[in-house]
Amino acid sequence: MKLGLALPTFGPDATPEGILQICRTAEDAGYDSLWTGDRVLAPHVPGAPYPSGDGEMPRIYENHMDPLVSLTFAASHTTRVRLGTSTLNGLWQPPIMLARSLTTLDVLSEGRLVVGLGLGWMPDEYTAVSVPWKGRGARLEETLDVLEKYWTSDVFSHRGALFSIPETVVGLKAHQRPAPPVLLAAFSPGGLRRIGRRLDGWLPVAMPLPHLMGMWDVIRKAAVEAERDPDTLRMALRVNPQLTGSRTDPDRMPAAGTLGQYIDYARAAAEAGVHELFVDFGQTHATLTERVDLAGRFIEGVRRG
Template structure:
């Protein structure tokens, strides 16, 4: 289940209530997204919702701080980012923050990284839009070295880390799982070569599984075990009162249609699926109610 880190429910009370309720209801993980800026006139179309950014994105919390708060109110659920833009801060700073969260949550962190889609956000934080893939590759290098045993040192085209000892070690050994969002052939090859899993967004299942097969084949070609990779699927439901044509799901549909989609996704090989009920206009109580009905419906199947 997605935490309410966007919109009117992005409050201490909202996060605490959703976190506790989700854990008690049997959800296995809580997820946050990432937004640093909501420009008045974006230069790129939003990748979803008909190309228009949801108004809820105008109010956005820091995802890792929110997960730390959720960690303090839960004891079992995993805590993930889908996705955190991994390029908006130096990788050494990111490594320290992620490791701290993994320690404080006693090993419940899933690190989901993406490149984002909006040039204005990159301009606002002083990071070049061009060369994002290469910057992510080197950031992953620094993260891996930070989490490895021994002395940390890195010298690359973009970042230099002098030789140092890092005493802060992640709770999960050897490191928290790193999952990547990717939809281009190059990005999916990066998932296959370097990541512990893939973070897609909801789409028709035949297309989704064709992309997953491609990642598995690339992993095999890279000498990795594709069976060790994990897929976590984000669903941003657009709920309707009346049943829609099945071809429209998961773009829109009733709650029952999304329940059926989740069951079918599990049957085709999706390892984990989470719902962001904040994408539909609801009160906090309605959001909790939808989440309860959804998980009950999935279990009933």
């Protein structure tokens, strides 16, 4: 199982120095990937509850960097690790612009981009970018259509219910041919089936492993029904540790526990068949120095097992 780290693109460590420190930590410690998230708003009272924990949005989101710009910066200071978005809210800009940005990053990173898309959870952000909250599934489908045409065609045009693109030559080609992998964060039955039907993999968040693998089975079944090979799909599991000073009841994992318990969870995930797991120690109250220490202890513990 591959292991990754979240870049500090939220909160007080969202600085050039913070990103550089985590970049160096990832490459030196042997991590396989670095990941960023996406926010455009941080209201005091969001229009919808945060979809985990107690429903309160983490206040670190009040300071947020652009995910693709941050990954471009990280690409210029790394040589090996892959660079992923977990997640990029892919409906907040026209798909032709999204295609250009993603392709440029894949070229500049020499093929290290992993595109992780999500639909977000906060209606306020859709209001802020003038995109309707309703109809997100249909908008995602058409966005994926445009991305696919952009990446696989020398010349293409598009006319759909939401977007119209006149015929254009596409000279910019992704380093990864024909395209960087596209993963989706989805949890509804329809979203899981969409992954199996047309995407490269899944971006879940940590949950009890029997539930996780049950949802994975839904995705694999949908792939078979779409006459795709389910073994080509990949899962990259996000873990947001809530670290405690003493061991918690096993029933609370992975919601909260010690670093050792999260190491055990990662080992069990590997045995269950998870392809990649990445941790965001920025969800804790750790300083940047403490995050570096935790990252070193985490990968050492998982690899030792």
